[in-house]
Amino acid sequence: MTPESALSSLIPADLPQRRQLVTPIPGPRSAELAARRATSVAAGVSSSLPVYVERAGGGVIQDVDGNSFIDLGAGIAVTSVGNAAPAVVAAVARQAQDFTHTCFMVGPYEEYIAVCEQLARLTPGTHAKRSVLVNSGAEAVENAVKIARSATGRPAVVVFDHAYHGRTNLTMAMTAKAMPYKSGFGPFAGEVYRAPVSYPLREAAPITGEQAAARTISMIEKQIGADQVAAVVIEPILGEGGFIVPARGFLPALSAWCTANGVVFVADEIQTGFARTGTMFACEDEGVVPDLITLAKGIGGGLPLAAVTGRADLMDAVHTGGLGGTFGGNPVACAAALATFEAYESADLAGAARAIEAQVVPRLRSIAERAPQIAEVRGRGAMIAIELVRPGTLEPDAAEAGRVARECAAQGVLVLTCGTYGNVIRLLPPLVIPPELLDDALDVLESALMSVVR
Incomplete structure (x- = not known):
């Protein structure tokens, strides 16, 4: 088996690899689960997405209302081979x-x-x-x-x-x-x-x-x-x-x-x-x-x-x-x-990580040339960050990082924030994510970053 075929075999065949929103975010079933959570789950537990997951695999997360999100978090770098790799x-x-x-x-x-x-x-x-x-x-x-x-x-x-x-x-x-x-x-x-x-x-x-x-x-x-x-x-x-x-x-x-x-x-x-x-x-x-x-x-x-x-x-x-x-x-x-x-x-997933870097970093650096709130694009492989600041300074802008993450989620893309100052967008896609799906996610991320510039 070639690395390419081995990589494709890690994606569940019956889970379409596409971004698709069919309800408002969150949908009605997720809203029901949020109400149940409020009465049973400790308030100190937080979640990044406002929806509840039903299936996941490859580069997507599907919620209980049928919405499909592009996953740029991989469960915080856990599901590098995907959430449901058949093997x-x-x-x-x-x-x-x-x-x-x-x-x-x-x-x-x-x-x-x-x-x-x-x-x-x-x-x-x-x-x-x-x-x-x-x-x-x-x-x-x-x-x-x-x-x-x-x-x-x-x-x-x-x-x-x-x-x-x-x-x-x-x-x-x-x-x-x-x-x-x-x-x-x-x-x-x-x-x-x-x-x-x-x-x-x-x-x-x-x-x-x-x-x-x-x-x-x-x-x-x-x-x-x-x-x-x-x-x-x-x-x-x-x-x-x-x-x-x-x-x-x-x-x-x-x-x-x-x-x-x-x-x-x-x-x-x-x-x-x-x-x-x-x-x-x-x-x-x-x-x-x-x-x-x-x-x-x-x-x-x-x-x-x-x-x-x-x-x-x-x-x-x-x-x-x-x-x-x-x-x-x-x-x-x-x-x-x-x-x-x-x-x-x-599947040579180290090579897949390098390919993700080659796809993502030039795109982000191009965006940074037009988005003054981006102080730096950094990282290696499929561990990439965008540090956000108040334009013209190095003052961390956690509010901007939060806004970008929320706007991405509303459009069907999961990104995570991090940083001592809370001002970093981090990208941790599954290493099996299809390139075209990653391109779609970057389009959404670019729109979110540039919306404040516009």
């Missing part, structure tokens, strides 16, 4: 018929081992590796910290401005943005230190990645002490913080410093991983080989699964029983992951 669906069904759960810590099974074997093969580096499977990205980050502290005997963890690592107590401490992730939920875990990151658009004066890394390293050495640092944890492209792409040289310099000082370098690839940025993992772009890598989102074709994969000596430093969890590495999720890994490679 993943079949693998899930087969495994569910055999058994849905035993707990690997009680009755182990081959699927868990097979996922760990594949992670050792796929992740950067040729060194011996081990993995532990868990349920969510935040749980993977927590376990990476546990492993680093156990292996080094040191307490401190260094994270970065604009970072996002999760919603548990430790990962909230590691996350930079207060609202909505941290506000009112403290006190948080200690021995977490925040350092400056390379954010080229917002540097006071242009500096290289190496210079930005020297600034960070100086802060660590002076304010924490290298001999106290267990781990440096960084997203190779910072996700919720605004799809910030550090200047080239920043990540390699940090990684080299960690190696020289016995610090565990942890790449949080939860949002960037699995072909999303045009390579299987984002840190490969500059040849960085992390000591530990945290994985989730795109790992399981939509099922809950996460992992920490890393150097065998570090992973095996933890005492027996120190890692695990009741649902970690659930067999159905593992079956889905194995089918998903096959899809990434057989």
